Structures are given as C-alpha cells and as structure tokens.
Amino acid sequence: MSESCRGEHLAVGTEILLGQIANSHARTVSLEFANNGFFIYHHSAVGDNMGRIVEAFRVAASRSNVVVVTGGLGPTADDLTKEALAQFLGRRLVMSEEALRQIEAYFRSRQRKMPEQNRKQALCIEGGEMIANPNGTAPGLYIEAGGVHYFLLPGPPLEMVPMLRNEVLPRLRRLFPHEQVLVSRVLHFCGIGESDVDEQIPHLLAQANPTVAPLAGEGEMLLRITASAPDEAAARARIAEVETELRQRFSRYIYGVDDESLPSVVGKLLRTRGETLAVAESCTGGGLSSMITGVPGSSAYYLGGVVAYHNRVKEQVLGVPAATLAEFGAVSEQTARAMAEGVRRLFGADWGMATTGIAGPDGGTPEKPVGLVYVAVAGAGGTQVYRLQLRGSREQIRLRASKQVLWRMWQALAGYEPRAGAN
Amino acid sequence: MSESCRGEHLAVGTEILLGQIANSHARTVSLEFANNGFFIYHHSAVGDNMGRIVEAFRVAASRSNVVVVTGGLGPTADDLTKEALAQFLGRRLVMSEEALRQIEAYFRSRQRKMPEQNRKQALCIEGGEMIANPNGTAPGLYIEAGGVHYFLLPGPPLEMVPMLRNEVLPRLRRLFPHEQVLVSRVLHFCGIGESDVDEQIPHLLAQANPTVAPLAGEGEMLLRITASAPDEAAARARIAEVETELRQRFSRYIYGVDDESLPSVVGKLLRTRGETLAVAESCTGGGLSSMITGVPGSSAYYLGGVVAYHNRVKEQVLGVPAATLAEFGAVSEQTARAMAEGVRRLFGADWGMATTGIAGPDGGTPEKPVGLVYVAVAGAGGTQVYRLQLRGSREQIRLRASKQVLWRMWQALAGYEPRAGAN
Incomplete structure (x- = not known):
C-alpha cells in the first residue's frame, strides 16, 4: 500500500468553543501519532450542532484519510457525533447487541440499572465496528468509507487515551505499514535571538530531512530538528549530524534538549x-x-x-x-x-x-x-x-x-x- | 447592522500538530470572545505549509465572518501566515514604513541592529492595517475582505493576549454592536468548592437573565454573572441583584471581582x-x-x-x-x-x-x-x-x-x- 497516513483530529463539544475546557485531546492525539511515525495535518473543533458537525466531516474527508474524533458519544440529546457521521455518509444507525450487553454489564458492575437513554450509545453506523471502552459507557466506533478511516472516541481522557493507544494506533500500523519513523529533538537556546541563529544556518532551515524549525519560546529560543527514516536509529543518526553542526556554532547558547529547562x-x-x-x-x-x-x-x-x-x-x-x-x-x-x-x-x-x-x-x-x-x-x-x-x-x-x-x-x-x- | 459575529480561531504552527506545544490560544480566544458576548464556532490548527494555510483560509472564509489567526508572523521562511492570506485574497504584500520603523526601534532599544530578515515582519497586505505589538517584533494585521474580518496575531502568548484584548475586541465591539448590551461581572471565590456553591444556588444557575455560570479557576472558583438589557445601567442593576444574594450567602469567600486577584x-x-x-x-x-x-x-x-x-x-x-x-x-x-x-x-x-x-x-x-x-x-x-x-x-x-x-x-x-x- 503506497498511500500514506494523512491524519486529522476533530474535537466535538460546545464547552471547548466557549473556552470552558481546554481541547487537550488535540495535543494528545498529535503526540501519539508522532510517536508512531504518523502525522496529524489538521486539528479542528466544532460545537454540539448537527449541521456544523456534518460540515466538519465533509471538510475533513476532503483533505484527510484518517479522522480521529473525540467527544459527542454520550447518552444525551446533545451528543451527536455518531448521528452526524451517519448522516454525512448516508448510512443508517443499527443497534449493536454486543455493545448493548457491554454497557449493561458496565452498569451492573456498579450495582446500577442502565438508564434507557444510554441505549443510544450502543448504536453502530451500518458497516462500522464498535470499539470496546473498558473505562466507561461510551463505546468507540471505527468505519472506513470512501477511502477515509474514521475513529470515533469518547471525550473523557481516561477513556479516550487507552482506546487511542490500544485500538486506534495498532489498526493504523496495520493500515499504513510502510510508514517512515518520524523522530524529533528540540534544542533550547538562551542568550541569542531567533534571527541571529537563523542568519547563520539558512542551509539547515531550507533542507527537507531533517527539517530544522524554530519554535516560539519566552525568554529563550527553541529549534526543532525532525528526521524521517526507515527506523528510529537511522532517524536519530540524521538528527545527530545536524545537532553536531548547531553545537559547533552555538555551543554556549544551547543549554538543553527536549524537556529540559534552565x-x-x-x-x-x-x-x-x-x-x-x-x-x-x-x-x-x-x-x-x-x-x-x-x-x-x-x-x-x-x-x-x-x-x-x-x-x-x-x-x-x-x-x-x-x-x-x-x-x-x-x-x-x-x-x-x-x-x-x-x-x-x-x-x-x-x-x-x-x-x-x-x-x-x-x-x-x-x-x-x-x-x-x-x-x-x-x-x-x-x-x-x-x-x-x-x-x-x-x-x-x-x-x-x-x-x-x-x-x-x-x-x-x-x-x-x-x-x-x-x- | 443586523449581521452577527460568527467567530473562528485558526492556529498556525507545525509544533502544534506535532503535539510539541498545546494550542492554548484556542481557549484564550474563545474565553475572551465569550466575555464580550461573541461566539467562536470553530477552532482549527494547521502547520507551516503554504498550500494548507491557504486552504484553511478558504474553509474559514466559507463559514465565518471573523477569523482570528495566531502564529506564523515571525521573521523566518517558515512563517507564512501573511503570505498565505495575501495569496488567498489575491492581494500584494507592501512594506509598511511605519511598522518597519517600529521594528527597527524595537531592536535599537536593545542596542541591536535589525537583522535583514526581520524586514518581512513589516509587510502589510494591500488594503489592510498593521496592529502594533508593544511586546515583540511581530506586528499584527487586520484586513476585511469579502465580508470577512481577518485578525492576524503573533504566537507568543505575552504578545498575543494584550493585542487580542486591546485591539481585536474593541474593533469587534464597534463592528458588531449588540442591540442588547451584554454586561458581565466575575466574582472570585476562595476557600470553597464549586459544588458547595452550586448546591446552594440552583435557582440562580437555572435562570436565563442574568445567567450565572461557574468558570474554571486554579485554586479558586469564579462565577460569571452575565446580564443583557437595553443599556448598561439596566444590565448592571440586574447583576447587582444577583451579586447581593451571592454576597449574603458567601461573603467571607468572595474576595474580589473581575480583574482583581488575591x-x-x-x-x-x-x-x-x-x-x-x-x-x-x-x-x-x-x-x-x-x-x-x-x-x-x-x-x-x-x-x-x-x-x-x-x-x-x-x-x-x-x-x-x-x-x-x-x-x-x-x-x-x-x-x-x-x-x-x-x-x-x-x-x-x-x-x-x-x-x-x-x-x-x-x-x-x-x-x-x-x-x-x-x-x-x-x-x-x-x-x-x-x-x-x-x-x-x-x-x-x-x-x-x-x-x-x-x-x-x-x-x-x-x-x-x-x-x-x-x-
């Protein structure tokens, strides 16, 4: 398979657009993708509105082939993600008996009866597969349509993250097996401005692999070196070459790497x-x-x-x-x-x-x-x-x-x- | 003017899509809009890639009439926001002599000569206006085209936030005057939890005007009271009524209002x-x-x-x-x-x-x-x-x-x- 993964993350929830909560899933999905050699090209967020969610799917499908959606899988009338994707794809929602049993079991294990409204969480889009959620009532959903792989995941981080790691990423590794590994390393500079660094290294900033890109910092300057290669060791070797040159030029300003701080x-x-x-x-x-x-x-x-x-x-x-x-x-x-x-x-x-x-x-x-x-x-x-x-x-x-x-x-x-x- | 503000935030920067930094501006812009009675309907983020930024503008312009963009205004070849918007609008970039003088003065005040590459930060899109940045070298830019108001702001938070508050929001209030005046007042609580407050005031949380809504705070709790009325005095009177009740109940916990801090x-x-x-x-x-x-x-x-x-x-x-x-x-x-x-x-x-x-x-x-x-x-x-x-x-x-x-x-x-x- 020669096509490569073009990932996108879509967050659904009006509370994000009101600024009431931070959309931390965008970063989580990006980091998890990058750690697996995949790349997210777009983040977007949309509120709990049927028309706008459908439109967000249309935009995502026009530019991405992997769309990870978080939020909007709860039991209330506000939770519309599955309904919107079904409408966008022109498919029906059908009850998954297996998902229903899992949700009922989840409530039973907490000595509670499943409320009637939670039934809708067991609905699956025709042709899709439910993704089990061991930590909550909202199952996820995977469906491929028109060459686009959709992964719908629940919003609570303690439910979403394990499903992303244990279900979504292994599927992606199977779907896109020839992906190059992408490795990044960040160098921290202090005492020198971005433009003074850039002026000395136009050849590094212009090259394609590894890429060298400045990041915004407050009171310091960051340079990110990103290499792709067939495996991690080869990517790290490419990074090391660039890092050696940077250290030769800027040694006294480069105080740390990655998560280090002054x-x-x-x-x-x-x-x-x-x-x-x-x-x-x-x-x-x-x-x-x-x-x-x-x-x-x-x-x-x-x-x-x-x-x-x-x-x-x-x-x-x-x-x-x-x-x-x-x-x-x-x-x-x-x-x-x-x-x-x-x-x-x-x-x-x-x-x-x-x-x-x-x-x-x-x-x-x-x-x-x-x-x-x-x-x-x-x-x-x-x-x-x-x-x-x-x-x-x-x-x-x-x-x-x-x-x-x-x-x-x-x-x-x-x-x-x-x-x-x-x- | 009967058209209402349909806001969108677009973050530009590959570091966001790699998960290296959180896109905290999305939440900031949403909160500041909400505090001014405006609503953000979409968040999106895109990397430092000309084609994708242009496309992001196309998508934004098709659904929003106010587009706030953060990032990509730096001096390097990777900084493409202005270039992409100019291309999307089919306009030229022209040197703003005033912005150039401001950037040169910024460097001079630090006993430095402006590097040649910083000249590009003084480029303005034809028909647009530069927005002064008192805290850095990247000016912002405002332009209206095809009924869409674009605000381009630099990425560093300490530069972006003052420009958003002091330049963008006042312009929006002039562009989209509310028929009803919307007035908010925030009460700061310390020493008491959100649920302990909420339990005592279900009637206030349920009412429609003024609305009373808890805001996320760190180590404290905020309640925002928002009233709409034909004029400010009437809105303030409505707020005062709710505030009096809250102070009767929670006096020893309410240490301040609005911008006050402990x-x-x-x-x-x-x-x-x-x-x-x-x-x-x-x-x-x-x-x-x-x-x-x-x-x-x-x-x-x-x-x-x-x-x-x-x-x-x-x-x-x-x-x-x-x-x-x-x-x-x-x-x-x-x-x-x-x-x-x-x-x-x-x-x-x-x-x-x-x-x-x-x-x-x-x-x-x-x-x-x-x-x-x-x-x-x-x-x-x-x-x-x-x-x-x-x-x-x-x-x-x-x-x-x-x-x-x-x-x-x-x-x-x-x-x-x-x-x-x-x-």
Whole structure:
C-alpha cells in the first residue's frame, strides 16, 4: 500500500468553543501519532450542532484519510457525533447487541440499572465496528468509507487515551505499514535571538530531512530538528549530524534538549558537583526562586533565597553596604554584586545569584529606564555581573531576567568563560 | 447592522500538530470572545505549509465572518501566515514604513541592529492595517475582505493576549454592536468548592437573565454573572441583584471581582491601612512572593521575603528554634507559626505570612502525605495557622497553598474572624 497516513483530529463539544475546557485531546492525539511515525495535518473543533458537525466531516474527508474524533458519544440529546457521521455518509444507525450487553454489564458492575437513554450509545453506523471502552459507557466506533478511516472516541481522557493507544494506533500500523519513523529533538537556546541563529544556518532551515524549525519560546529560543527514516536509529543518526553542526556554532547558547529547562539543567549540574545555591531577588520578586523550586528534588541543592524588595532588606538582611545603595542606587552593578555575594555568605552556599532592576510599568527614569536589569553570579572564583536591557511587559521582564541569570549560572557551571558584552 | 459575529480561531504552527506545544490560544480566544458576548464556532490548527494555510483560509472564509489567526508572523521562511492570506485574497504584500520603523526601534532599544530578515515582519497586505505589538517584533494585521474580518496575531502568548484584548475586541465591539448590551461581572471565590456553591444556588444557575455560570479557576472558583438589557445601567442593576444574594450567602469567600486577584486585593487593603508585609516560604518556593510582586506598585507595602528551603535557613535566618524543627518537623503547625513570626520580626513588617508543606511528587509519608501544607498569618493581634490537605500536581499544590494563605491574609485584613476548621 503506497498511500500514506494523512491524519486529522476533530474535537466535538460546545464547552471547548466557549473556552470552558481546554481541547487537550488535540495535543494528545498529535503526540501519539508522532510517536508512531504518523502525522496529524489538521486539528479542528466544532460545537454540539448537527449541521456544523456534518460540515466538519465533509471538510475533513476532503483533505484527510484518517479522522480521529473525540467527544459527542454520550447518552444525551446533545451528543451527536455518531448521528452526524451517519448522516454525512448516508448510512443508517443499527443497534449493536454486543455493545448493548457491554454497557449493561458496565452498569451492573456498579450495582446500577442502565438508564434507557444510554441505549443510544450502543448504536453502530451500518458497516462500522464498535470499539470496546473498558473505562466507561461510551463505546468507540471505527468505519472506513470512501477511502477515509474514521475513529470515533469518547471525550473523557481516561477513556479516550487507552482506546487511542490500544485500538486506534495498532489498526493504523496495520493500515499504513510502510510508514517512515518520524523522530524529533528540540534544542533550547538562551542568550541569542531567533534571527541571529537563523542568519547563520539558512542551509539547515531550507533542507527537507531533517527539517530544522524554530519554535516560539519566552525568554529563550527553541529549534526543532525532525528526521524521517526507515527506523528510529537511522532517524536519530540524521538528527545527530545536524545537532553536531548547531553545537559547533552555538555551543554556549544551547543549554538543553527536549524537556529540559534552565532550572533543570542548572540543578543537574549542581547535583553532579555536590554544590549548593542561594538567590537574592529584587525585580524578579520570587519568580526566580519559584522557577528553581519548580524542579522536583531541588531541595538537594537549593538552600533558599531572599526577596529583597525594600532597600532595608538589601542592607540589613543581605548586607549590601548603605554607601553602595546611596552612591549607585538599588539598580546598579555594585548592588547586584553585593546581593549575590551577600546571599551566598548568609546561606553558606557555594553559589549565589542576584537580580535587581526595573520591571515597570512605573519607576523608570531616563538614566535607568524600565527593563534595565543587573544580574549577578557569585562563586568561589569570583562574581560576574551582567547588564541587561529587557523589553516587554512587567511579567516578561521578570521572566526574562530570571532566565538570563539562570543561563549565566549554567555557563559558569558548564565551564564557559564569561565574555564581555551581550554574550 | 443586523449581521452577527460568527467567530473562528485558526492556529498556525507545525509544533502544534506535532503535539510539541498545546494550542492554548484556542481557549484564550474563545474565553475572551465569550466575555464580550461573541461566539467562536470553530477552532482549527494547521502547520507551516503554504498550500494548507491557504486552504484553511478558504474553509474559514466559507463559514465565518471573523477569523482570528495566531502564529506564523515571525521573521523566518517558515512563517507564512501573511503570505498565505495575501495569496488567498489575491492581494500584494507592501512594506509598511511605519511598522518597519517600529521594528527597527524595537531592536535599537536593545542596542541591536535589525537583522535583514526581520524586514518581512513589516509587510502589510494591500488594503489592510498593521496592529502594533508593544511586546515583540511581530506586528499584527487586520484586513476585511469579502465580508470577512481577518485578525492576524503573533504566537507568543505575552504578545498575543494584550493585542487580542486591546485591539481585536474593541474593533469587534464597534463592528458588531449588540442591540442588547451584554454586561458581565466575575466574582472570585476562595476557600470553597464549586459544588458547595452550586448546591446552594440552583435557582440562580437555572435562570436565563442574568445567567450565572461557574468558570474554571486554579485554586479558586469564579462565577460569571452575565446580564443583557437595553443599556448598561439596566444590565448592571440586574447583576447587582444577583451579586447581593451571592454576597449574603458567601461573603467571607468572595474576595474580589473581575480583574482583581488575591495579591491585588491584599495589596489594596495594606495600602489603605499603611501597613507592610513580609513572607517566609518553604513549599511554595518563591511562588507566593512572585504572586505578590506581580502586582505593579507592590513595593509600597511588600518589604520582601525569605525562601527557606533548607532547615538551616529556617533556623538561622528566620529564627525557627532548632527544638521546634527537631520535635515537630519542618512541616508542622509550630514551624509555620515560627516562620511567619520570624519573618515579621526580621523585616520589621506589620504582617508576616508563611507556608510549609510537601508539594511532592516525592517526600510524602503516611503521617505527612504529599499535599499536607501549613500556612500562617502573623500580625500585631497574634498568629493564625491553618492546616490544608491539597490535591493535585506539585505545581497545583504550590499554587493552591499560595492562594490559601493570601485568602487568609485577606480575611484578616477585611475583618473576618478566623474560624476553626475548613473555613
């Protein structure tokens, strides 16, 4: 069979379109497909409306040959997915005695009688097959028509996901056996902009296999490398080739891969070295500590921090000299340095980090505008201070300052010499 | 104008279809539309592929008259949203000198020269208007063609959301003025579950005008009251009637309305009283401080905090007696009390708050399971400690603990007597 799988996910439910729940199934279906070397080309969502669901099937059938539908298989009058597909295909709904027995058994196992309205969950589209649902009352349904494979699955995640994994994907592997394996790897960059990376690698961005594509990140930049090959090892080898080139060019900016984050890689290095960390925050206001402690197990290396919002706290708790604050101000290289060294000393930590700046929206001056932030990393070998001019909202400035100082910490731990200027 | 708004959201980005990121914008756009009395009838997502994006526009234009698109406005060759819409509409792309100046200014303010490839972000579709993006380099774009209003917005949430609220929705309100005015007001509850509220107000949940609907919240509960009436004053009067009943029933749980948050109402009360606050955090790890300092102007009342992750910090910095830690442990009523009182004393604040608990996923024991958290509020009149057993992931437990202690702080400031037990 030479045709390849062109997948589509359709979510049915007005609550999704009202924003009352997130359509998390779209991502789940995409991930499960990708892990099996299949690709989803479209996500869509439509409300509990007969005409619009039928129309959504028409659109899906015109462009996809595998359509996974979630939701709308419940017992109420609002649940219309099967009815809509039957109407679109011009087929009848017929009672499946086997599905009916399974639903009745499900209720019996919970000491309940099946309500009359649940009978409709046992209806099958003529020519289709029911897909058993071990975790709920709504069976799924599979039907092929006009070269399109439809899989209807119930909406509750604990019912949908096992059916997707145990029923849908094995069928797809049989239907599309010659599929190439698709493998992705994401590289995380900090301290360099997307356009500065792109300018150096036009040849990689233009190539077809592996593809190299930038992803949106906040305060960092992600590049996704995706390779297809007959098997996973061959795909990984193709990725490795591209990754080697990227690391040669951008080594000091690439702090992690896939699920890694700045606080997780910093934590891993601290653990390996058996060293500890403390932080002093002004403008990041606790956000930096919160990122660090968001990593499970961070108590192994993170001693704690001081949020020194008021100058009195900088002075009395962290030991920033009053003269430094008076002469240079709270937002200065000197204060950042004294904060990092102060918290390192106070907590008896191997490393100290500090942030001080103006997150806005108010408080900026011509000399010290909103977005001016000093970050510092203090260790046994000395203290490095970096001046940043960040853009964005208060929230963005706080987040970006936290990521910048974590990136500098990572560089110090990973053995990159500090460089003057922007990087 | 009698035509009504038929909205659609289209997300562009291969990373969504690979499942690498969740398409959270779909829900955001739906919620913001709903809050303004508009309805989204379709969500869809498509990858970075010219032909498929053009086709997605064709489908959208055939069924919707407002199409909000997110993503694909970056500077790289993969960013195709504007190009695809131009192709679909059969229009040219022309350089917007004003947008170009704004992008150049954005780079200049960061001491950088605009890379050549960013020029394409200043391209406008003939007949369209650029939408300024104060938080990034990608301007948005608005164009009306064939009775369909297209809004193209950048993908990063911190850029997209302000543009949606400040540019797209005001335009829609002008384009589709409601005959009836629709006014909403959101009440924020903390310390009580949705089902406990719902049980007491079936008559309100069932009525048609105003409608009363619960919204999903994290660590709190929201009720949206929406009234329609010939003018705003009449709608507000209808809302006030329902709000009065809700406040009679749930006064001590309703801490705020609309855009208010727990840290903003606590801040407002502290400002009014001219009092100051300091916090000591263990399990919340800086997240509580970060919430407090997320409020602009919080430096007026927030002195700072200590993240006391290691017991040595609890002892040496906050002055928690070694005997207390040894006898009762770090996660105990006694330690929470000593932390709140210690940070209040250390920082010379009017109020001290503290959190200590087990956020998981590891570290739980039969006696002290994951989710056990003690929070404390210390003031001139004494210290109150509350024991919580929270559910959820590490992130959820941390967030819920922060909200619970802020809610207790709000109760103390608003004059509610502490009650034994759950509330």
